[in-house]
Amino acid sequence: MATNARELTNTEFLYGHRACAGCGGSLALRLAMKVLGPRTFVAIPANCMSAVSFLYPQISFTTNAMISPFPATGAVLSGIEAGARALGFKDYSVVGFAGDGGTADIGIQALSGAIDRGDRVIYVCYDNEAYMNTGIQKSGLTPFGSRTTTSPAGRNIPGAAGRKKDMFEIVAAHGIEYAATASIGYLEDFLKKIGKAARCRTTSYIHVLSPCATGWGFPVEQTVEMGKEAVDCGLWVLAEYEDEEFVLNRKPKEFSCVGDYLKKQARFKHLKEKEVEFITANRDKKWEKILKNWKA
Amino acid sequence: MDRPKVVEYSKPLCVEDYPCGAFKAGHLVQDNAGWRVFRPVIDQQKCVRCLRCFLVCPDGAIDKSGDRLEIDYGFCKGCGVCAYECKLGAITMVREGDETDAGL
Ligand SMILES: Cc1ncc(C[n+]2csc(CCOP(=O)(O)OP(=O)(O)O)c2C)c(N)n1
Ligand code: SF4
Numbered sequence: 001m002a003t004n005a006r007e008l009t010n011t012e013f014l015y016g017h018r019a020c021a022g023c024g025g026s027l028a029l030r031l032a033m034k035v036l037g038p039r040t041f042v043a044i045p046a047n048c049m050s051a052v053s054f055l056y057p058q059i060s061f062t063t064n065a066m067i068s069p070f071p072a073t074g075a076v077l078s079g080i081e082a083g084a085r086a087l088g089f090k091d092y093s094v095v096g097f098a099g100d101g102g103t104a105d106i107g108i109q110a111l112s113g114a115i116d117r118g119d120r121v122i123y124v125c126y127d128n129e130a131y132m133n134t135g136i137q138k139s140g141l142t143p144f145g146s147r148t149t150t151s152p153a154g155r156n157i158p159g160a161a162g163r164k165k166d167m168f169e170i171v172a173a174h175g176i177e178y179a180a181t182a183s184i185g186y187l188e189d190f191l192k193k194i195g196k197a198a199r200c201r202t203t204s205y206i207h208v209l210s211p212c213a214t215g216w217g218f219p220v221e222q223t224v225e226m227g228k229e230a231v232d233c234g235l236w237v238l239a240e241y242e243d244e245e246f247v248l249n250r251k252p253k254e255f256s257c258v259g260d261y262l263k264k265q266a267r268f269k270h271l272k273e274k275e276v277e278f279i280t281a282n283r284d285k286k287w288e289k290i291l292k293n294w295k296a
Numbered sequence: 297m298d299r300p301k302v303v304e305y306s307k308p309l310c311v312e313d314y315p316c317g318a319f320k321a322g323h324l325v326q327d328n329a330g331w332r333v334f335r336p337v338i339d340q341q342k343c344v345r346c347l348r349c350f351l352v353c354p355d356g357a358i359d360k361s362g363d364r365l366e367i368d369y370g371f372c373k374g375c376g377v378c379a380y381e382c383k384l385g386a387i388t389m390v391r392e393g394d395e396t397d398a399g400l
Contacts, residue, residue: 005347012356015300015371016324019354021331022375027354057315062300062322187351221376224352 001035001195004188008034017060018052022220024184024210024227025049025126029097031187032124032206035194038063039092041080045107046070047099048133048212049126073098074110077121093198095122100141101131103207104165111205115174118202122194125167125205128212136215140165143235144282145275146267148215153270163282168207172241177202179241183209185228189238189249196240209236217266226264233261234283237290246294258283298361299368302327328355332374334389340364342386349378349387 002008013033019026029049033040042065044050050067053060068076073096081094098107103125111123130148131137138151142160147153151160171179177200182190190208197204211226213219218226230236234255240247258280262268271279305325308314338349343365350358350365357372358365379387 005351008351010298010359010361012299015322015356016302016328017355018328021354021373022377023354027352027377030354030356031351057305057319057323058325059319059321059323064321221380223354223375223377224381 001198003192003195008191009037011038013038013040013062014053014060015062016058017049018055019048020212020214020220022213022223023048023052024212024223025099025128026052027184027223028124028126028190028208028210031191032095032097032194033061033063035191036093036095036122036198040064041084041092041094042066043068043073043076043080043094043096045073045096045098045102046133047097047102048128049097049099051133068096070102071106072110073102073107074112074114074121074123076110077123078114078117078119081119081121093122094120095124097124097126099132099139100125100127100129100167101137101139103127104140104167104170108170111171112174115171115176115203115205118177120201121203122197122200123203123205124194125207126210127167127207128210128215129164130212130215132212132215141167144279145262145271147270148267158271158275159267168205168239168241171205171207172246175244176205176241178204179207180205181207181209181237181239183227183231183236183238184211184224185209185226185231186238186250187224193240215267217269218264222264226261229256229261229264232256233258234287235261235279237286239290239294246290248290248294248296251291251296255283297359297366297368299357299359299371300324302370327370328373329370332369332372332392334374334376335369335392336367336372336374336376336378336387337390338365338367339386339388342384344384344386346383348381348383352377352381 147159180193238249
């Protein structure tokens with residue numbers, strides 16, 4: 001399976017979508033589809049990606065694709081897989097692309113069920129860190145300090161007050177066959193992980209950080225760069241869970257500055273020094289745990 | 297250029313005109329060219345075909361099937377990710393309507 005630009009097919013399986021210019025989520029979906037190929041069944045719940053790919057009478061997927069109810073991605077994937085098996089199909093993939101809200105909040109039960117059943121489906125969460133399609137509301141994966149319409153930054157509260165749920169570890173806690181985090185800032189790594197997921201015999205999960213210029217507030221041409229900086233400053237970790245073990249894929253020799261990464265984005269512009277320090281301290285705490293417990 | 301094409305579609309005038317039933321996948325009735333303010337232009341002299349732009353394009357608008365990379369201007373939205381990511385600076389963003397884009 002393709003792991004770099006040269007090996008990737010020139011054929012597009014997601015084309016003509018209406019995502020914002022420079023949308024990170026659409027890049028993640030486009031490349032995942034290119035790795036998986038033409039024999040791929042797709043289910044997408046309500047989110048930006050379904051809104052921009054299924055605009056009647058336009059359909060941007062060139063393979064079988066459908067919109068699932070918002071909370072039901074995991075269940076719909078199981079259904080598609082059972083149907084394909086019943087029809088005796090061979091050599092196909094079943095993939096779901098859900099947003100952070102659709103995964104960590106409303107879709108978490110159906111996802112958990114699918115992993116529990118061990119159905120041979122790939123669940124991709126493209127994480128743009130808020131409910132973007134409905135106009136930037138806070139989700140369970142919105143990081144601390146991020147300004148959204150439901151977590152406005154004011155004199156007393158600095159945007160989102162909670163912490164980002166650790167979906168990767170929640171999924172791993174099921175004892176899933178394969179789970180990984182990725183970022184569109186490190187695309188070859190992402191391609192490799194999609195390929196690994198496709199070879200699994202049971203459920204697999206990929207969580208890909210997908211910057212959104214519209215919701216985060218940065219220049220559109222820097223989408224891929226933002227995905228890279230999130231990793232380089234240590235706020236986003238590239239890792240895998242395989243054979244019941246956590247493996248760290250990338251350990252920056254030295255982290256780049258968290259404040260620099262945050263201040264490039266309008267959603268964090270209001271943060272004061274104290275809050276940036278808090279975010280940095282939390283990063284260090286997390287990394288300490290990772291370095292102690294995960295394989296490098 | 298090997299990219300999906302827009303099919304002919306006449307705007308429905310009444311409810312009965314609306315297509316319904318099963319649709320073929322990959323059914324495109326409208327392009328995205330009108331979104332663009334700046335157009336990426338590849339300097340073929342500078343390009344070493346590393347395919348970075350092909351990889352990072354969120355719209356898949358860069359075609360690598362020929363000897364030279366080609367941009368499908370019907371579906372490029374002009375986001376500029378390709379120009380930003382090209383390490384050789386081989387892609388320039390040119391304002392639409394500007395006649396100086398010699399690369400075309
Ligand atoms: C049951 C249900 N509740 C609410 C909605 C409205 N809705 C549509 S898309 C969306 C946001 C999805 O957010 P997320 O899953 O994070 O994906 P994103 O749009 O950010 O890509 C919401 C709330 C819906 N379609 N169905
Ligand atoms: S709002 Fe964000 S995630 Fe949604 S289409 Fe636009 S850039 Fe993509």
